Amino acid sequence: MKIKFILFVFFSIWMALIVRVFFLAIESNSYYEKLSINNTIKKEEIAPVRGEIVDIKNRPIAVNKLGFKIQLKPHLRFKKNLHIFHEEIDNLVKLLPQLDKEKIIKRYVKKDSYYNHNFIDIVHFISYEDIISVYAKLNLRENLNIVSAPKRFYPYNEIGAHVIGYVSRANKKDVQNDTLLDLIGYTGKTGIEKQYNTFLQGEAGYREIKINAKNQEIQEISYESAKEHRKLTLGLDIELQKYIAKMFENKEGAVVVMDVNGSILSAASFPGYDLNIFVSGMSHKVYDDMAQDLAHPFTNKLINGLFPPGSTIKTGLGLLYITTDLTEQWTADCKSHLPLGGRIFRCWKKKGHKKTSVVKAIRESCDDYFYKGSLIVGNEKMSEGLTRYGLGKKTGIDLPNEFIGVVPSREWKMKKYNRRWSLGETANTSIGQGDFLVTPLQIAQFTALMATGKLPRPHLAKQIGKEVYETQLEDVLNEKEKEKLPLIQKAMYEVCNYPQGTATHYLSSDIIIAGKTGTAQVVAIKQDIKKRRLEHEIAYYNRSHAWFTSYGPYENPKYVVMAMVEHGGHGGAAAGKMVSDIYNKLLELGYIEERYNKNKK
Numbered sequence: 001m002k003i004k005f006i007l008f009v010f011f012s013i014w015m016a017l018i019v020r021v022f023f024l025a026i027e028s029n030s031y032y033e034k035l036s037i038n039n040t041i042k043k044e045e046i047a048p049v050r051g052e053i054v055d056i057k058n059r060p061i062a063v064n065k066l067g068f069k070i071q072l073k074p075h076l077r078f079k080k081n082l083h084i085f086h087e088e089i090d091n092l093v094k095l096l097p098q099l100d101k102e103k104i105i106k107r108y109v110k111k112d113s114y115y116n117h118n119f120i121d122i123v124h125f126i127s128y129e130d131i132i133s134v135y136a137k138l139n140l141r142e143n144l145n146i147v148s149a150p151k152r153f154y155p156y157n158e159i160g161a162h163v164i165g166y167v168s169r170a171n172k173k174d175v176q177n178d179t180l181l182d183l184i185g186y187t188g189k190t191g192i193e194k195q196y197n198t199f200l201q202g203e204a205g206y207r208e209i210k211i212n213a214k215n216q217e218i219q220e221i222s223y224e225s226a227k228e229h230r231k232l233t234l235g236l237d238i239e240l241q242k243y244i245a246k247m248f249e250n251k252e253g254a255v256v257v258m259d260v261n262g263s264i265l266s267a268a269s270f271p272g273y274d275l276n277i278f279v280s281g282m283s284h285k286v287y288d289d290m291a292q293d294l295a296h297p298f299t300n301k302l303i304n305g306l307f308p309p310g311s312t313i314k315t316g317l318g319l320l321y322i323t324t325d326l327t328e329q330w331t332a333d334c335k336s337h338l339p340l341g342g343r344i345f346r347c348w349k350k351k352g353h354k355k356t357s358v359v360k361a362i363r364e365s366c367d368d369y370f371y372k373g374s375l376i377v378g379n380e381k382m383s384e385g386l387t388r389y390g391l392g393k394k395t396g397i398d399l400p401n402e403f404i405g406v407v408p409s410r411e412w413k414m415k416k417y418n419r420r421w422s423l424g425e426t427a428n429t430s431i432g433q434g435d436f437l438v439t440p441l442q443i444a445q446f447t448a449l450m451a452t453g454k455l456p457r458p459h460l461a462k463q464i465g466k467e468v469y470e471t472q473l474e475d476v477l478n479e480k481e482k483e484k485l486p487l488i489q490k491a492m493y494e495v496c497n498y499p500q501g502t503a504t505h506y507l508s509s510d511i512i513i514a515g516k517t518g519t520a521q522v523v524a525i526k527q528d529i530k531k532r533r534l535e536h537e538i539a540y541y542n543r544s545h546a547w548f549t550s551y552g553p554y555e556n557p558k559y560v561v562m563a564m565v566e567h568g569g570h571g572g573a574a575a576g577k578m579v580s581d582i583y584n585k586l587l588e589l590g591y592i593e594e595r596y597n598k599n600k601k
Contacts, residue, residue, distance in 0.1 A: 041208055041210055047183050053234060061164060062153075062154055067125050068148055070138070073145075095134040124149070152279050158274050158275065160272075162268070165195075168281070180204055186279075196232055202226055231465065253269075254270065255440075255561075256458075257582060260454075260551065307438060308438075311520075312443050314362055315488050320385040325381075331357050332356050332368055334354060347367040362488065371431070375427065379410060391405060395439075406437040449476065449477075454475060496515050502572050509584060511598060514550060561582050
């Protein structure tokens, strides 16, 4: 029995050994073969070159500047190699004295480890002009790699800064959301650069190479080029952008020049800032000084600036009035003041406008007409209609982080403040004051609706690679509103062309335009003040915002031109000449045909 047991044990051990040998020799072959390949074949990703952004006439507005990055071999900080490390750093700084030695060492230390066998980026970018004289000397050093590395460059500096946006170093959160950024290093942070970042940055390529035990390349096995140089064409005209920027020197505000179908020809927020300072980085002091500037240069006022619209919304309200509870024949007897809820609601004209219809009310911007009309129509219909016309919601422009603004209503106030609505708030809303807030782009979109009866979706992109951006128009007016819209357009014409029009005396446009002025108060006027001070007599930050929004040519609406000057006072006085000059520039550049030039008819 003992012999049988010993034989059984002996046989079992041998069987186990045979099975193990079979597994190691046959079954594990593919596994170890893969390990062997990984030890000898290395896959390297190839960073794509970011695509260019060009304007409507193919002029580059965001390009890549030729340059290089410098890499240092890993593991040089180990004791036996430490002298080599210091020698390489000292030699590099000697040849390129503009480099920061401490910063180079810090970058190397951060990435160097036993597990990293790749060369480490120690200089992210150095221009072709700076490196060319020492390139040969550096390239001979076996511990250094010099790799082509383009850098984003904005040739027009601050022109169109808020809509173009900028790229800068990708942070940890960026890399977590897109692993390609670990290879590229830079990503779009604002504006168009951020909105179309995935398209512009392209896709990585790769190469498979065979290496030896010293991590030296022996042979290239395969190669796939990166998908790069994707071009984004905008509808912007950079010449027009420069023209408007010069016009807005030492002023704050925003301008939009937009095709009535939504394609933006020019859009700018003022003051601006030089985009290039963000690519390389700036000191904390420079950033803090700009961030604390009361003019808010970092804020894109086109979509992130919220302002009371003042009288600019009277065109839409007039349309709502005459298509709901009022008729176009209904008139208000403007006596310059309306007692309501224990306070006096004033009209801007001291002696009043007397008998006022909807056309006269828009033409001469009679507040009393809109006060009294709002009390009949009511806030619910007003807020519903104005929201349908595009206010209080995003325009849908191809820019990130657009604000929605506020069209005040009973429901909105109860939800936000848990308080009841008052008739005084209805009256305030009717002249674009109180809690009413809009972005300049919303007013431009709203004006396009008044010009054509269609609400366009504003857009900056004209062509994304080979794909043409599709225009989107929304039909938001009901049949009665479409029928009465010509009456509102007539009133807007009279604003700019009749002696009593609020803009007429400030315009010098070579084409016939229609529009609406707006003077939006920043600080409420006290009830006991009987004589209002002139805008230029008021402290700057207490002055009203000046609006003038328009479309032209009047006979065949082609473009909307909207200008808003912060603390500019009266809309026509502050912005009338600007808007006129923009239309004349559109004529000069050929965007508006000469047959609409009233001086040549």
